[in-house]
Amino acid sequence: MTTLIALGNIGEFVGALGVVISLVYLARQMIQNTTSVRAASFNSMVQNSIRLLEHSFRDSEFADFLHRAQSDPDSLSASERVRWDAYMTAVYRHFGNLVYQYRVGALDQQMWDSYERTLEEHLRTPSWAAWFEENKHVFSSSLVEQVERAVGKIRAEEGRRLRRAPVPA
Numbered sequence: 514m515t516t517l518i519a520l521g522n523i524g525e526f527v528g529a530l531g532v533v534i535s536l537v538y539l540a541r542q543m544i545q546n547t548t549s550v551r552a553a554s555f556n557s558m559v560q561n562s563i564r565l566l567e568h569s570f571r572d573s574e575f576a577d578f579l580h581r582a583q584s585d586p587d588s589l590s591a592s593e594r595v596r597w598d599a600y601m602t603a604v605y606r607h608f609g610n611l612v613y614q615y616r617v618g619a620l621d622q623q624m625w626d627s628y629e630r631t632l633e634e635h636l637r638t639p640s641w642a643a644w645f646e647e648n649k650h651v652f653s654s655s656l657v658e659q660v661e662r663a664v665g666k667i668r669a670e671e672g673r674r675l676r677r678a679p680v681p682a
Contacts, residue, residue, distance in 0.1 A: 558614060561607050586640045601644045602651075608632050609656040616655060633663045642667075 568575045582589055582597040589597055611628045614620040620628075635641045642664055649657045 558607075558611060558620070561610070565604055565607060583638050583640050586644070597644075598648075601641070601648070604635070605645060605648075605652055605656065608659070609653050612655045612659050613653070629659075629663070632659070633667065636660065636663050637667055 569579055570576070578593060578596065579600070582593065582600075586594075586597060608628070611620065611625070615625040615628075636645075642660075645652075645660050649660070
């Protein structure tokens with residue numbers, strides 16, 4: 514009888530050890546999968562950025578259109594306005610995705626800082642900020658908040674620059 518109890522105790526111990534080993538293995542697999550998912554997600558974000566930029570450097574007609582649209586969107590024809598709206602929607606959807614990816618931890622701080630600076634640079638072009646202001650109702654509240662912070666930062670910088678500018682005599 515004592516041998517049977519001892520064997521039962523050994524069986525319980527081996528079973529518990531098996532559960533612990535299985536949990537450690539599962540945890541390692543989850544960490545590896547999370548890393549893989551983050552890498553794939555990051556690659557997808559970079560590919561989307563490249564696709565948005567590609568038209569500008571591959572197609573001189575599009576580059577000319579984009580320059581005109583950014584400089585004076587009111588001068589665009591009806592079909593060019595549709596093109597401008599579609600392009601801006603795609604760009605801001607991309608930034609909305611980046612905001613989301615950062616918020617859920619799929620985009621690390623260093624990459625987020627880079628994309629955040631890129632968004633701010635675009636928003637320094639008045640037509641970009643004006644377009645977003647007119648269309649912000651179709652974007653996520655997270656993106657709206659991010660753009661409003663960036664625009665506020667830009668305005669504060671411009672205000673400081675104006676206050677430091679020498680007054681003509």
